[in-house]
Amino acid sequence: MRPPTDAVPAKIRLHTPLEPADLAVLSELALRPRAFAAQELVAAAGDPLDLATIVLEGMVCRTKLLPDGRRQILALLLPGDMVDLHASVLGRRDDNLEAVSPCRVALVPQSRVLACAAARPALHEAFMREAMIEAAIAREWVLNLGRRSALEALAHLLCELKVRMDGVELGDGSRYPLPLRQQHLADCLGLSLIHLNRTLSKLKASGCAIIRAGEMRIDDWNGLVSLAHFGADYLHFRSSLAA
Amino acid sequence: MRPPTDAVPAKIRLHTPLEPADLAVLSELALRPRAFAAQELVAAAGDPLDLATIVLEGMVCRTKLLPDGRRQILALLLPGDMVDLHASVLGRRDDNLEAVSPCRVALVPQSRVLACAAARPALHEAFMREAMIEAAIAREWVLNLGRRSALEALAHLLCELKVRMDGVELGDGSRYPLPLRQQHLADCLGLSLIHLNRTLSKLKASGCAIIRAGEMRIDDWNGLVSLAHFGADYLHFRSSLAA
């Protein structure tokens, strides 16, 4: 088993071919990670955007809250995901970063990101690409929330996570770890907890997939894909460029 | 009246202070715009991402479609908006750009964008900021679709457009041009056309605002803001950095 921090080079190489020297510089960015417990806040709205966040292990989410407590998850960050790499160009954070599961996260001063990007042009391009892809995923979520039914949207989210998890070698093709509570899924999909629970039952009944014991198990990938109308193009994996 | 292409410098200076030399280089990017009729496709999913898009006049939207024809608008682009400035790092477009109203749009080869960014570091930073802000808006839309009611979401969208229109001097504080059909609004908000129509009636009944003859008129800004729980922080205007 490779050490878990290998998710970072694995993820970035999904998108950008890098030389060993680039990877060496990259690995120095993620030194001295911090550990967070489940539900702990990694960063809060209003904070200055002077730190980039690199997830090494576990799962993190972006959230926004409404005054009356309604919560929406804006993005799920898996090991290898790097966010807010360029965010210093904005003033202050307008969302929260919250640990979904116990996790290890590197919080990197923007100055170090900049130095790193300046030293290695390939990394500069790679960082840009990470940011663009995160934005593309957010747009796909807009479609998910706006125009897909609860079951379609759930299936779509689980397809996305499958592909992303496989990308960082955390899935084995038919299963992957899924540390989300049902409340998290509901907050990703804009559903009530209760309706999400019933939608999960429907998914189970379809025979395509089931979530149990913190793990997603896929029994019929094609069925799941067609339930969701899933196409992986928006994830912009390098391997899919050929198509 | 200033020429309409002034929306570009107006918009970018909302976010980034620029010197005259920067503005001169910028204005050369937007030479030779193309005109599009309402509903015309500016770019389609699957196209190579080798052109950046700068809106000079009129309104453009990003859309995604589901196989059965359901449509979701992912973003509304106003005069001055510049999108896909860095998108050459991705392979192919995964969404469409569609003219909402008759419009003029500059389609700029990525190579010229890069040359421009290389020549003027301030523009490089400004372009980055534009991209980050577009992503921040997309995340706010996720919240809008996921957790706000139809009326709240409608009010929120109209607040956002008010602030953005004022930013490029197309609004006068209590009115702004709104060339969207009701179907467009419905596709922004993930609603059926009919329910959107009824939600518009409800908004009118509230006395806060009314849409008529291609124009949005605001009668009670504070009321509209509190209906929507609107806060402009996610737009990251430079003027709001002070707060």
Add this chain to the structure above:
DNA sequence: CGGTTATTTGACCGACTTCAACTGCAGTGG
């Protein structure tokens, strides 16, 4: 084991969708 949190189930309700028809208006051509 007791206490807390996560999940499941039932009954009911409301927001939003669908289907269908009608209005108002602008353009077009007889």
Add this chain to the structure above:
DNA sequence: CCACTGCAGTTGAAGTCGGTCAAATAACCG
């Protein structure tokens, strides 16, 4: 000038999806 057409918007009725309230398990944890 006035039918005719086509599109945007409006209204009504009925149905469905998803939300809310309430309570019963089931899993987790010290």
